[in-house]
Amino acid sequence: MDIALVILAAGKGTRMNSELPKVLHPIAHAPMLAHAMSAGAALDPVRTVVVAGHGADEVRAAVARIDERAEVVLQDEQHGTAHAVDMARATLEGFEGDIVVLFGDTPFLRPETLERMAAARQGSDLVVLGFEAADPGRYGRLVMDGDRLARIVEFKDATEAERALTFCNSGLMACDAATLFSLIAEVGNANASGEYYLTDVVALANARGLSVTAVTCDEAETLGINTRAELAAAEAAFQARARAELLETGVTMMAPETVYLALDTVIGRDAVIEPNVVFGPEVTVESGARIRAFSHLEGCHVSRGATVGPFARLRPGAELAEDVHIGNFVEIKNATIAEGAKVNHLSYIGDASVGEKSNIGAGTITCNYDGVFKHRTEIGANAFIGSDTLLVAPVRVGHNAMTATGTVVTKDIPDGAMAIGRTEQVNKPGFAVKMFEMLKARKAKQQKG
Template sequence: MRIALVILAAGKGTRMNSDLPKVLHPIGQVPMLAHAMQSGGAVSPERTVIVAGHGADQVARAVEEIDETAQVVLQEEQLGTAHAVDQARAALEGFDGDVVVLYGDTPFIRPETLERMLAARAQHDLVILGFDAADPARYGRLVMQGDQLERIVEYKDASDEERALSFCNSGIMTGDARALFDLISRVGNDNASGEYYLTDVVELARDSGLSVTAIACDEEETLGINSRADLAAAEAVFQNRARAELLETGITMTAPDTVHLAFDTVIGRDALIEPNVVFGPGVTVESGATIRAFSHLEGCHVSRGAVVGPYARLRPGAELAEDCHVGNFVEIKNATIAEGAKVNHLSYIGDASIGAGSNIGAGTITCNYDGVMKHHTEIGKRVFIGSNTMLVAPVTVGDGAMTASGSVITRNVESEALAIARAKQENKPGHARKLFDLLKAKAAKRAMEAK
């Protein structure tokens, strides 16, 4: 079956009270539109058309980052959902297959649900997605007769009997492209809002002798986002789903509710994630690794057996090999830490390579930025970097070398050499007492003057 996706993403989202287009607000640290596109992408569409309106330039840039093959079309005036779908007509001209209509602000439709909708197309011309609502409120009701959808009734137009129904309309549908666009061309705007509603195609299809049905999904899948409160609720749904999936695949989380995951987080079996860990985009943690409490990771790779944290930060480009340790209050950025190396305490390692088995002492800093450009630090194998060493890049420390604590290393250190770069210590007898007495006298004088 040939499939095309049409994803409606033109709404301004007034209730969001934001300059950012609604569909670009993040869930799992990516735009909610990315979730809708991923769901639709699971049915292998030949074409994907995003209908943009408010903030179309921003939406188009985001779409290109998500899927550069997707086409963005503009709905200059927001005249209703049928009008929005109609903007994809030209982009799908000549397409012979089914169209699936999704919404950029309804991000949680499962691929399995779309598969069931497409399977229902074998017996029906038009398939609508519905849900049984715990609180139907003001949703449009789906009036069924057997497996046939008789009509969609808006709450304000519904009878008491129809309002008692709990089977509600999600707005998502699929049907033959040519038939759907033909139905849309006949939709009118003779209503209080003067808009062209996609729901009207159901009645038009029935009048044309077409078979229309509705299938049900979990209400959670149809969660639409119209406010910041909805956005927070959607984030909770995403996090709960993502955590449950990880637990099912064999990951240990000692306090799952405190772990925050990104859209693309990948964690291998038998990894241990302690409480209050935040995963940003682009993180892969291999099997058997441990991420200790209060750590923050983004754009990094942690290999098997590595230990990170507590209170560690891995920034983009951090690459940790097997069995290495990155400890408390350590920040790693754009750096590779080789097998068995340790950076355990209070250090910053940026734009650097650290060789296998090396030990980086507490308070070490790779001084990588000169105010204009970034520079690289190369540390070889089995190197011991003494505590409070400043490595002023570009600089290389050879295999088996050592730096003395408190050194400022500005020149390359050859293999197996000891580098000492600190000022000579001088002790001046009695000077501490004299200095304290002088400072106390100054403090007393200031106190008297303040009176």
């Protein structure tokens, strides 16, 4: 059975007190909407429709970055969840398969839970996801009759007996597309809020004699984000879960609670992550690599046996081959560092390639930007770049070539050659003593005045 995801992301999120649409607030360097879409991807959907409202242009742009195949429809005015799902009706016209309804502000749903919902659809016409709440509060209640879900009642409309129930509604459901849209067409708004509740389709389905059931998940999976405090709590929950998963797969973290991961961070077995390391988006660290303390990585790839840091920064486009050494206070951006090469101290290597087993001395800078354009620096294999070298791109340093300390390189260096680009030193006997005497006399005169 083909599956289409309908993800509700139209809410303004007033309690976030932000101009940014609620679903675009980040958790682990990715919009919470991306988390929902990632979970839904486990069902291998043939269609994904995101229902946007507040900040629709921003949501549309974010969706395109997350999944260029996903479609965005607009809910100009918010009249409830059934109304929101109905906005996808025209886009999904003719679709023959199941619709799974998700929420863009519910980021922790596990793929396994969605797979259980899909499996339950084999025996039921409509499947709703519920959870046992430690504190049911104002959640909607699932009223069960054996395995049959009789109805969902919103807290505002519930009786005291119904409010005593602890089996609560997550809002997620799965149903055949034609059936779901047919049920939504019958939903009314005669309730305390005057809204069209998606939950009403349960009673309507039962009235038609359709089979309706509920699947249970852990309450933590249904966590919704409505405030900055809840966003911070969600970040902490994600990090705790992601760290635990890495430890389980064989990654060593000396102080796990100080390591911050992104949604898409990939780290191989037997890699070592020292304290206070931050992973931004799109980072892969292979098995056996070591990321030392206080390093920051984003958009980069670190190969087996490489060492990074401490206090290093890898920016987007940094590609480190096996056994590369990147040391303290080194920044690498849009550069490939070949096998066995070393950039160990206080250097910036940007828009560059460094050949195998080359050594980059302390204080080396690739001068890659002229104020308008970026230019590349190429350094061959087995090259030795002396400390405090400035490589003014575009420029090439040949294989087995060398630069003298303090050299400013403005021309290509042939293979095997040594470049010396600095002014000749001149010593002036006695000048330092005379200079200090003059300066001290001037200072004394100023103090008297």
